[in-house]
Amino acid sequence: MPGAQEHTEESATENRSNLVIAERSPPNLLDPQPIVEVHVTSPEGQTQSFKIHKNFICYYSPFFDAAFNSKSVEGESQGPELDDTPHDVFGIFVNWLYMQTINIESNREWPIRCMLLVNIWLLADRVMVPRLQKEALCLLGEAGRMNGEFPPSQYQRIYRNTTQDSPLRACIVKMWRDLTISNSELYPRELLVDLVNRLGPIKRRLEVERFCDAFAAVDEDSNLFEPFDMDFEPLIAEKTRVSSDMLEAPQEGKTKRKLVQTGFTEENIRGSIA
Known part of the structure:
Protein backbone atom coordinates (compact mmCIF):
# COMPACT_ATOMS: atom_id res chain seq x y z
CA MET A 1 0.00 0.00 0.00
CA PRO A 2 1.39 3.43 -0.98
CA GLY A 3 0.37 5.11 2.29
CA ALA A 4 2.00 2.45 4.43
CA GLN A 5 5.16 2.57 2.34
CA GLU A 6 5.42 6.35 2.69
CA HIS A 7 4.93 6.06 6.46
CA THR A 8 7.69 3.43 6.67
CA GLU A 9 10.11 5.60 4.70
CA GLU A 10 9.37 8.60 6.92
CA SER A 11 10.00 6.50 10.05
CA ALA A 12 13.31 5.25 8.64
CA THR A 13 14.38 8.80 7.80
CA GLU A 14 13.47 9.96 11.31
CA ASN A 15 15.42 7.09 12.87
CA ARG A 16 18.50 7.94 10.79
CA SER A 17 18.20 11.57 11.86
CA ASN A 18 18.01 10.58 15.51
CA LEU A 19 21.04 8.34 15.05
CA VAL A 20 23.04 11.21 13.58
CA ILE A 21 22.06 13.41 16.52
CA ALA A 22 23.01 10.70 19.02
CA GLU A 23 26.39 10.10 17.36
CA ARG A 24 27.71 13.61 17.66
CA SER A 25 31.10 14.47 16.28
CA PRO A 26 33.87 15.14 18.82
CA PRO A 27 34.17 18.80 19.79
CA ASN A 28 36.70 21.11 18.16
CA LEU A 29 37.71 24.76 18.15
CA LEU A 30 37.67 25.33 14.40
CA ASP A 31 34.89 27.87 14.89
CA PRO A 32 34.18 30.28 17.75
CA GLN A 33 32.43 28.46 20.60
CA PRO A 34 30.42 29.82 23.52
CA ILE A 35 32.08 29.87 26.93
CA VAL A 36 30.30 28.67 30.06
CA GLU A 37 31.15 28.91 33.75
CA VAL A 38 31.12 26.26 36.44
CA HIS A 39 31.31 27.40 40.05
CA VAL A 40 33.19 24.87 42.14
CA THR A 41 33.11 24.88 45.93
CA SER A 42 35.87 22.95 47.67
CA PRO A 43 35.34 20.76 50.75
CA GLU A 44 36.75 23.67 52.77
CA GLY A 45 33.97 25.96 51.48
CA GLN A 46 35.96 28.09 49.03
CA THR A 47 34.39 28.79 45.62
CA GLN A 48 36.24 29.20 42.34
CA SER A 49 34.81 29.67 38.83
CA PHE A 50 36.09 27.77 35.80
CA LYS A 51 35.43 28.95 32.24
CA ILE A 52 35.13 26.17 29.67
CA HIS A 53 34.04 25.83 26.07
CA LYS A 54 30.46 24.67 26.16
CA ASN A 55 30.79 22.16 23.33
CA PHE A 56 33.60 20.33 25.14
CA ILE A 57 32.03 19.99 28.56
CA CYS A 58 28.58 19.16 27.16
CA TYR A 59 29.96 16.55 24.77
CA TYR A 60 31.79 14.53 27.41
CA SER A 61 29.46 15.04 30.37
CA PRO A 62 25.71 14.32 30.15
CA PHE A 63 25.44 15.94 33.57
CA PHE A 64 26.67 19.32 32.31
CA ASP A 65 24.89 18.85 29.01
CA ALA A 66 21.60 18.73 30.89
CA ALA A 67 22.65 21.55 33.20
CA PHE A 68 23.56 23.97 30.41
CA ASN A 69 20.87 23.03 27.90
CA SER A 70 17.83 22.57 30.09
CA LYS A 71 15.06 25.15 29.79
CA SER A 72 15.45 26.20 33.41
CA VAL A 73 18.92 27.69 32.79
CA GLU A 74 18.33 29.24 29.37
CA GLY A 75 18.97 32.94 29.54
CA GLU A 76 20.57 32.73 32.98
CA SER A 77 24.07 34.09 33.42
CA GLN A 78 24.69 32.06 36.57
CA GLY A 79 26.29 28.72 35.71
CA PRO A 80 25.83 25.45 37.57
CA GLU A 81 27.44 24.96 40.96
CA LEU A 82 29.46 21.95 42.03
CA ASP A 83 30.10 21.50 45.74
CA ASP A 84 32.48 19.33 47.76
CA THR A 85 34.99 19.22 44.90
CA PRO A 86 38.68 20.13 45.29
CA HIS A 87 39.68 22.88 42.88
CA ASP A 88 42.79 21.07 41.65
CA VAL A 89 40.69 17.99 40.88
CA PHE A 90 38.23 19.98 38.79
CA GLY A 91 41.18 21.63 37.05
CA ILE A 92 42.50 18.18 36.09
CA PHE A 93 39.03 17.36 34.79
CA VAL A 94 38.95 20.50 32.63
CA ASN A 95 42.40 19.72 31.27
CA TRP A 96 41.22 16.17 30.49
CA LEU A 97 38.30 17.56 28.47
CA TYR A 98 40.75 19.17 26.07
CA MET A 99 43.70 16.76 26.21
CA GLN A 100 41.95 13.42 26.93
CA THR A 101 44.60 12.40 29.45
CA ILE A 102 44.94 12.75 33.21
CA ASN A 103 47.80 15.12 33.92
CA ILE A 104 49.29 14.78 37.41
CA GLU A 105 52.83 15.88 38.17
CA SER A 106 55.11 12.84 38.25
CA ASN A 107 56.94 14.11 41.35
CA ARG A 108 53.81 13.92 43.49
CA GLU A 109 54.11 11.41 46.32
CA TRP A 110 51.87 8.34 46.27
CA PRO A 111 49.40 9.50 48.97
CA ILE A 112 48.82 12.77 47.08
CA ARG A 113 48.50 11.03 43.70
CA CYS A 114 46.14 8.51 45.23
CA MET A 115 43.99 11.25 46.75
CA LEU A 116 43.81 13.10 43.42
CA LEU A 117 42.92 9.98 41.43
CA VAL A 118 40.26 8.97 43.95
CA ASN A 119 38.66 12.41 43.75
CA ILE A 120 38.91 12.41 39.95
CA TRP A 121 37.05 9.09 39.89
CA LEU A 122 34.38 10.43 42.25
CA LEU A 123 33.97 13.60 40.18
CA ALA A 124 33.74 11.61 36.94
CA ASP A 125 31.12 9.39 38.54
CA ARG A 126 29.15 12.44 39.60
CA VAL A 127 29.23 14.19 36.22
CA MET A 128 28.77 10.91 34.30
CA VAL A 129 32.06 10.54 32.43
CA ALA A 143 50.50 3.08 40.95
CA GLY A 144 49.13 0.91 43.74
CA ARG A 145 51.09 -2.14 42.61
CA MET A 146 54.29 -0.15 42.93
CA ASN A 147 53.54 1.96 45.97
CA GLY A 148 51.08 0.13 48.21
CA GLU A 149 47.52 0.35 49.40
CA PHE A 150 45.20 3.33 49.61
CA PRO A 151 45.92 5.93 52.30
CA PRO A 152 43.43 5.19 55.13
CA SER A 153 42.43 8.86 55.16
CA GLN A 154 40.51 8.29 51.90
CA TYR A 155 38.41 5.32 53.02
CA GLN A 156 35.58 7.30 54.59
CA ARG A 157 35.27 9.65 51.62
CA ILE A 158 35.24 6.77 49.14
CA TYR A 159 32.58 4.75 50.94
CA ARG A 160 30.49 7.82 51.68
CA ASN A 161 30.28 8.68 47.98
CA THR A 162 29.97 5.24 46.37
CA THR A 163 27.53 2.36 46.27
CA GLN A 164 28.02 -1.28 47.21
CA ASP A 165 28.89 -2.41 43.68
CA SER A 166 31.32 0.45 43.03
CA PRO A 167 34.47 -0.47 41.04
CA LEU A 168 36.42 1.93 43.26
CA ARG A 169 35.49 -0.06 46.36
CA ALA A 170 36.52 -3.26 44.61
CA CYS A 171 39.85 -1.66 43.70
CA ILE A 172 40.53 -0.79 47.35
CA VAL A 173 39.89 -4.32 48.55
CA LYS A 174 41.92 -5.85 45.72
CA MET A 175 44.93 -3.67 46.56
CA TRP A 176 44.70 -4.38 50.30
CA ARG A 177 48.03 -5.55 51.72
CA ASP A 178 48.33 -4.54 55.37
CA LEU A 179 46.26 -6.88 57.53
CA THR A 180 46.63 -4.67 60.62
CA ILE A 181 44.14 -1.93 61.50
CA SER A 182 45.66 0.80 63.64
CA ASN A 183 42.69 3.17 63.91
CA SER A 184 39.26 1.64 63.41
CA GLU A 185 37.63 5.06 63.02
CA LEU A 186 39.27 5.41 59.60
CA TYR A 187 37.66 2.21 58.32
CA PRO A 188 33.98 2.26 57.33
CA ARG A 189 31.98 -0.76 58.43
CA GLU A 190 31.21 -1.59 54.79
CA LEU A 191 34.96 -1.71 54.03
CA LEU A 192 35.55 -4.21 56.84
CA VAL A 193 32.74 -6.38 55.48
CA ASP A 194 34.24 -6.22 51.97
CA LEU A 195 37.67 -7.16 53.32
CA VAL A 196 36.31 -10.17 55.20
CA ASN A 197 34.36 -11.34 52.16
CA ARG A 198 37.44 -11.12 49.95
CA LEU A 199 40.26 -12.10 52.30
CA GLY A 200 38.40 -14.99 53.93
CA PRO A 201 38.36 -17.19 50.80
CA ILE A 202 41.93 -16.13 49.98
CA LYS A 203 43.11 -17.19 53.43
CA ARG A 204 41.36 -20.55 53.14
CA ARG A 205 42.85 -21.13 49.69
CA LEU A 206 46.35 -20.33 50.97
CA GLU A 207 45.90 -22.70 53.90
CA VAL A 208 44.84 -25.49 51.55
CA GLU A 209 47.83 -24.79 49.29
CA ARG A 210 50.23 -24.85 52.25
CA PHE A 211 48.74 -28.14 53.46
CA CYS A 212 49.06 -29.67 50.00
CA ASP A 213 52.68 -28.50 49.75
CA ALA A 214 53.50 -30.02 53.16
CA PHE A 215 51.72 -33.24 52.21
CA ALA A 216 53.73 -33.51 49.00
CA ALA A 217 57.01 -32.85 50.85
CA VAL A 218 56.36 -35.63 53.38
CA ASP A 219 55.31 -37.96 50.59
CA GLU A 220 58.56 -37.37 48.72
CA ASP A 221 60.80 -37.74 51.81
CA SER A 222 59.35 -40.75 53.61
CA ASN A 223 56.75 -42.35 51.36
CA LEU A 224 54.33 -42.29 54.29
CA PHE A 225 51.46 -41.57 52.00
CA GLU A 226 52.05 -44.25 49.37
CA PRO A 227 48.93 -46.28 48.51
CA PHE A 228 48.35 -48.98 51.15
CA ASP A 229 48.72 -52.16 49.10
CA MET A 230 50.36 -54.94 51.09
CA ASP A 231 50.37 -58.76 51.18
CA PHE A 232 49.70 -59.81 54.76
CA GLU A 233 50.49 -63.51 54.48
CA PRO A 234 54.30 -63.18 54.29
CA LEU A 235 54.27 -60.90 57.33
CA ILE A 236 52.14 -63.29 59.33
CA ALA A 237 54.30 -66.22 58.34
CA GLU A 238 57.46 -64.33 59.33
CA LYS A 239 55.99 -63.21 62.64
CA THR A 240 54.88 -66.69 63.73
CA ARG A 241 57.78 -68.44 61.99
CA VAL A 242 55.33 -70.82 60.29
CA SER A 243 56.42 -72.44 57.03
CA SER A 244 54.34 -72.32 53.86
CA ASP A 245 53.33 -75.97 53.99
CA MET A 246 51.82 -75.39 57.42
CA LEU A 247 49.50 -72.80 55.90
CA GLU A 248 48.47 -75.35 53.30
CA ALA A 249 47.89 -78.22 55.83
CA PRO A 250 46.95 -76.86 59.23
CA GLN A 251 46.26 -80.24 60.91
CA GLU A 252 47.13 -80.30 64.59
CA GLY A 253 49.89 -82.92 64.41
CA LYS A 254 51.74 -81.46 61.46
CA THR A 255 51.44 -77.96 62.83
CA LYS A 256 52.86 -79.08 66.17
CA ARG A 257 55.85 -80.80 64.54
CA LYS A 258 56.72 -77.75 62.44
CA LEU A 259 56.49 -75.39 65.41
CA VAL A 260 58.76 -77.62 67.46
CA GLN A 261 61.26 -77.74 64.61
CA THR A 262 61.40 -73.96 64.49
CA GLY A 263 62.15 -73.77 68.22
CA PHE A 264 58.86 -72.70 69.80
CA THR A 265 58.28 -73.66 73.47
CA GLU A 266 55.42 -75.83 74.63
CA GLU A 267 53.51 -72.81 75.89
CA ASN A 268 53.81 -71.08 72.50
CA ILE A 269 52.76 -74.29 70.76
CA ARG A 270 49.61 -74.56 72.85
CA GLY A 271 48.82 -70.92 72.24
CA SER A 272 49.40 -71.19 68.51
CA ILE A 273 47.30 -74.35 68.16
CA ALA A 274 44.53 -72.97 70.33
Whole structure:
Protein backbone atom coordinates (compact mmCIF):
# COMPACT_ATOMS: atom_id res chain seq x y z
CA MET A 1 0.00 0.00 0.00
CA PRO A 2 1.39 3.43 -0.98
CA GLY A 3 0.37 5.11 2.29
CA ALA A 4 2.00 2.45 4.43
CA GLN A 5 5.16 2.57 2.34
CA GLU A 6 5.42 6.35 2.69
CA HIS A 7 4.93 6.06 6.46
CA THR A 8 7.69 3.43 6.67
CA GLU A 9 10.11 5.60 4.70
CA GLU A 10 9.37 8.60 6.92
CA SER A 11 10.00 6.50 10.05
CA ALA A 12 13.31 5.25 8.64
CA THR A 13 14.38 8.80 7.80
CA GLU A 14 13.47 9.96 11.31
CA ASN A 15 15.42 7.09 12.87
CA ARG A 16 18.50 7.94 10.79
CA SER A 17 18.20 11.57 11.86
CA ASN A 18 18.01 10.58 15.51
CA LEU A 19 21.04 8.34 15.05
CA VAL A 20 23.04 11.21 13.58
CA ILE A 21 22.06 13.41 16.52
CA ALA A 22 23.01 10.70 19.02
CA GLU A 23 26.39 10.10 17.36
CA ARG A 24 27.71 13.61 17.66
CA SER A 25 31.10 14.47 16.28
CA PRO A 26 33.87 15.14 18.82
CA PRO A 27 34.17 18.80 19.79
CA ASN A 28 36.70 21.11 18.16
CA LEU A 29 37.71 24.76 18.15
CA LEU A 30 37.67 25.33 14.40
CA ASP A 31 34.89 27.87 14.89
CA PRO A 32 34.18 30.28 17.75
CA GLN A 33 32.43 28.46 20.60
CA PRO A 34 30.42 29.82 23.52
CA ILE A 35 32.08 29.87 26.93
CA VAL A 36 30.30 28.67 30.06
CA GLU A 37 31.15 28.91 33.75
CA VAL A 38 31.12 26.26 36.44
CA HIS A 39 31.31 27.40 40.05
CA VAL A 40 33.19 24.87 42.14
CA THR A 41 33.11 24.88 45.93
CA SER A 42 35.87 22.95 47.67
CA PRO A 43 35.34 20.76 50.75
CA GLU A 44 36.75 23.67 52.77
CA GLY A 45 33.97 25.96 51.48
CA GLN A 46 35.96 28.09 49.03
CA THR A 47 34.39 28.79 45.62
CA GLN A 48 36.24 29.20 42.34
CA SER A 49 34.81 29.67 38.83
CA PHE A 50 36.09 27.77 35.80
CA LYS A 51 35.43 28.95 32.24
CA ILE A 52 35.13 26.17 29.67
CA HIS A 53 34.04 25.83 26.07
CA LYS A 54 30.46 24.67 26.16
CA ASN A 55 30.79 22.16 23.33
CA PHE A 56 33.60 20.33 25.14
CA ILE A 57 32.03 19.99 28.56
CA CYS A 58 28.58 19.16 27.16
CA TYR A 59 29.96 16.55 24.77
CA TYR A 60 31.79 14.53 27.41
CA SER A 61 29.46 15.04 30.37
CA PRO A 62 25.71 14.32 30.15
CA PHE A 63 25.44 15.94 33.57
CA PHE A 64 26.67 19.32 32.31
CA ASP A 65 24.89 18.85 29.01
CA ALA A 66 21.60 18.73 30.89
CA ALA A 67 22.65 21.55 33.20
CA PHE A 68 23.56 23.97 30.41
CA ASN A 69 20.87 23.03 27.90
CA SER A 70 17.83 22.57 30.09
CA LYS A 71 15.06 25.15 29.79
CA SER A 72 15.45 26.20 33.41
CA VAL A 73 18.92 27.69 32.79
CA GLU A 74 18.33 29.24 29.37
CA GLY A 75 18.97 32.94 29.54
CA GLU A 76 20.57 32.73 32.98
CA SER A 77 24.07 34.09 33.42
CA GLN A 78 24.69 32.06 36.57
CA GLY A 79 26.29 28.72 35.71
CA PRO A 80 25.83 25.45 37.57
CA GLU A 81 27.44 24.96 40.96
CA LEU A 82 29.46 21.95 42.03
CA ASP A 83 30.10 21.50 45.74
CA ASP A 84 32.48 19.33 47.76
CA THR A 85 34.99 19.22 44.90
CA PRO A 86 38.68 20.13 45.29
CA HIS A 87 39.68 22.88 42.88
CA ASP A 88 42.79 21.07 41.65
CA VAL A 89 40.69 17.99 40.88
CA PHE A 90 38.23 19.98 38.79
CA GLY A 91 41.18 21.63 37.05
CA ILE A 92 42.50 18.18 36.09
CA PHE A 93 39.03 17.36 34.79
CA VAL A 94 38.95 20.50 32.63
CA ASN A 95 42.40 19.72 31.27
CA TRP A 96 41.22 16.17 30.49
CA LEU A 97 38.30 17.56 28.47
CA TYR A 98 40.75 19.17 26.07
CA MET A 99 43.70 16.76 26.21
CA GLN A 100 41.95 13.42 26.93
CA THR A 101 44.60 12.40 29.45
CA ILE A 102 44.94 12.75 33.21
CA ASN A 103 47.80 15.12 33.92
CA ILE A 104 49.29 14.78 37.41
CA GLU A 105 52.83 15.88 38.17
CA SER A 106 55.11 12.84 38.25
CA ASN A 107 56.94 14.11 41.35
CA ARG A 108 53.81 13.92 43.49
CA GLU A 109 54.11 11.41 46.32
CA TRP A 110 51.87 8.34 46.27
CA PRO A 111 49.40 9.50 48.97
CA ILE A 112 48.82 12.77 47.08
CA ARG A 113 48.50 11.03 43.70
CA CYS A 114 46.14 8.51 45.23
CA MET A 115 43.99 11.25 46.75
CA LEU A 116 43.81 13.10 43.42
CA LEU A 117 42.92 9.98 41.43
CA VAL A 118 40.26 8.97 43.95
CA ASN A 119 38.66 12.41 43.75
CA ILE A 120 38.91 12.41 39.95
CA TRP A 121 37.05 9.09 39.89
CA LEU A 122 34.38 10.43 42.25
CA LEU A 123 33.97 13.60 40.18
CA ALA A 124 33.74 11.61 36.94
CA ASP A 125 31.12 9.39 38.54
CA ARG A 126 29.15 12.44 39.60
CA VAL A 127 29.23 14.19 36.22
CA MET A 128 28.77 10.91 34.30
CA VAL A 129 32.06 10.54 32.43
CA PRO A 130 32.82 6.79 32.46
CA ARG A 131 35.86 7.14 30.20
CA LEU A 132 37.56 9.33 32.78
CA GLN A 133 36.56 6.92 35.55
CA LYS A 134 38.19 4.03 33.72
CA GLU A 135 41.42 5.95 33.17
CA ALA A 136 41.61 7.03 36.81
CA LEU A 137 41.01 3.48 38.01
CA CYS A 138 43.74 2.11 35.72
CA LEU A 139 46.23 4.66 37.04
CA LEU A 140 45.26 3.80 40.61
CA GLY A 141 45.87 0.12 39.97
CA GLU A 142 49.23 0.68 38.27
CA ALA A 143 50.50 3.08 40.95
CA GLY A 144 49.13 0.91 43.74
CA ARG A 145 51.09 -2.14 42.61
CA MET A 146 54.29 -0.15 42.93
CA ASN A 147 53.54 1.96 45.97
CA GLY A 148 51.08 0.13 48.21
CA GLU A 149 47.52 0.35 49.40
CA PHE A 150 45.20 3.33 49.61
CA PRO A 151 45.92 5.93 52.30
CA PRO A 152 43.43 5.19 55.13
CA SER A 153 42.43 8.86 55.16
CA GLN A 154 40.51 8.29 51.90
CA TYR A 155 38.41 5.32 53.02
CA GLN A 156 35.58 7.30 54.59
CA ARG A 157 35.27 9.65 51.62
CA ILE A 158 35.24 6.77 49.14
CA TYR A 159 32.58 4.75 50.94
CA ARG A 160 30.49 7.82 51.68
CA ASN A 161 30.28 8.68 47.98
CA THR A 162 29.97 5.24 46.37
CA THR A 163 27.53 2.36 46.27
CA GLN A 164 28.02 -1.28 47.21
CA ASP A 165 28.89 -2.41 43.68
CA SER A 166 31.32 0.45 43.03
CA PRO A 167 34.47 -0.47 41.04
CA LEU A 168 36.42 1.93 43.26
CA ARG A 169 35.49 -0.06 46.36
CA ALA A 170 36.52 -3.26 44.61
CA CYS A 171 39.85 -1.66 43.70
CA ILE A 172 40.53 -0.79 47.35
CA VAL A 173 39.89 -4.32 48.55
CA LYS A 174 41.92 -5.85 45.72
CA MET A 175 44.93 -3.67 46.56
CA TRP A 176 44.70 -4.38 50.30
CA ARG A 177 48.03 -5.55 51.72
CA ASP A 178 48.33 -4.54 55.37
CA LEU A 179 46.26 -6.88 57.53
CA THR A 180 46.63 -4.67 60.62
CA ILE A 181 44.14 -1.93 61.50
CA SER A 182 45.66 0.80 63.64
CA ASN A 183 42.69 3.17 63.91
CA SER A 184 39.26 1.64 63.41
CA GLU A 185 37.63 5.06 63.02
CA LEU A 186 39.27 5.41 59.60
CA TYR A 187 37.66 2.21 58.32
CA PRO A 188 33.98 2.26 57.33
CA ARG A 189 31.98 -0.76 58.43
CA GLU A 190 31.21 -1.59 54.79
CA LEU A 191 34.96 -1.71 54.03
CA LEU A 192 35.55 -4.21 56.84
CA VAL A 193 32.74 -6.38 55.48
CA ASP A 194 34.24 -6.22 51.97
CA LEU A 195 37.67 -7.16 53.32
CA VAL A 196 36.31 -10.17 55.20
CA ASN A 197 34.36 -11.34 52.16
CA ARG A 198 37.44 -11.12 49.95
CA LEU A 199 40.26 -12.10 52.30
CA GLY A 200 38.40 -14.99 53.93
CA PRO A 201 38.36 -17.19 50.80
CA ILE A 202 41.93 -16.13 49.98
CA LYS A 203 43.11 -17.19 53.43
CA ARG A 204 41.36 -20.55 53.14
CA ARG A 205 42.85 -21.13 49.69
CA LEU A 206 46.35 -20.33 50.97
CA GLU A 207 45.90 -22.70 53.90
CA VAL A 208 44.84 -25.49 51.55
CA GLU A 209 47.83 -24.79 49.29
CA ARG A 210 50.23 -24.85 52.25
CA PHE A 211 48.74 -28.14 53.46
CA CYS A 212 49.06 -29.67 50.00
CA ASP A 213 52.68 -28.50 49.75
CA ALA A 214 53.50 -30.02 53.16
CA PHE A 215 51.72 -33.24 52.21
CA ALA A 216 53.73 -33.51 49.00
CA ALA A 217 57.01 -32.85 50.85
CA VAL A 218 56.36 -35.63 53.38
CA ASP A 219 55.31 -37.96 50.59
CA GLU A 220 58.56 -37.37 48.72
CA ASP A 221 60.80 -37.74 51.81
CA SER A 222 59.35 -40.75 53.61
CA ASN A 223 56.75 -42.35 51.36
CA LEU A 224 54.33 -42.29 54.29
CA PHE A 225 51.46 -41.57 52.00
CA GLU A 226 52.05 -44.25 49.37
CA PRO A 227 48.93 -46.28 48.51
CA PHE A 228 48.35 -48.98 51.15
CA ASP A 229 48.72 -52.16 49.10
CA MET A 230 50.36 -54.94 51.09
CA ASP A 231 50.37 -58.76 51.18
CA PHE A 232 49.70 -59.81 54.76
CA GLU A 233 50.49 -63.51 54.48
CA PRO A 234 54.30 -63.18 54.29
CA LEU A 235 54.27 -60.90 57.33
CA ILE A 236 52.14 -63.29 59.33
CA ALA A 237 54.30 -66.22 58.34
CA GLU A 238 57.46 -64.33 59.33
CA LYS A 239 55.99 -63.21 62.64
CA THR A 240 54.88 -66.69 63.73
CA ARG A 241 57.78 -68.44 61.99
CA VAL A 242 55.33 -70.82 60.29
CA SER A 243 56.42 -72.44 57.03
CA SER A 244 54.34 -72.32 53.86
CA ASP A 245 53.33 -75.97 53.99
CA MET A 246 51.82 -75.39 57.42
CA LEU A 247 49.50 -72.80 55.90
CA GLU A 248 48.47 -75.35 53.30
CA ALA A 249 47.89 -78.22 55.83
CA PRO A 250 46.95 -76.86 59.23
CA GLN A 251 46.26 -80.24 60.91
CA GLU A 252 47.13 -80.30 64.59
CA GLY A 253 49.89 -82.92 64.41
CA LYS A 254 51.74 -81.46 61.46
CA THR A 255 51.44 -77.96 62.83
CA LYS A 256 52.86 -79.08 66.17
CA ARG A 257 55.85 -80.80 64.54
CA LYS A 258 56.72 -77.75 62.44
CA LEU A 259 56.49 -75.39 65.41
CA VAL A 260 58.76 -77.62 67.46
CA GLN A 261 61.26 -77.74 64.61
CA THR A 262 61.40 -73.96 64.49
CA GLY A 263 62.15 -73.77 68.22
CA PHE A 264 58.86 -72.70 69.80
CA THR A 265 58.28 -73.66 73.47
CA GLU A 266 55.42 -75.83 74.63
CA GLU A 267 53.51 -72.81 75.89
CA ASN A 268 53.81 -71.08 72.50
CA ILE A 269 52.76 -74.29 70.76
CA ARG A 270 49.61 -74.56 72.85
CA GLY A 271 48.82 -70.92 72.24
CA SER A 272 49.40 -71.19 68.51
CA ILE A 273 47.30 -74.35 68.16
CA ALA A 274 44.53 -72.97 70.33
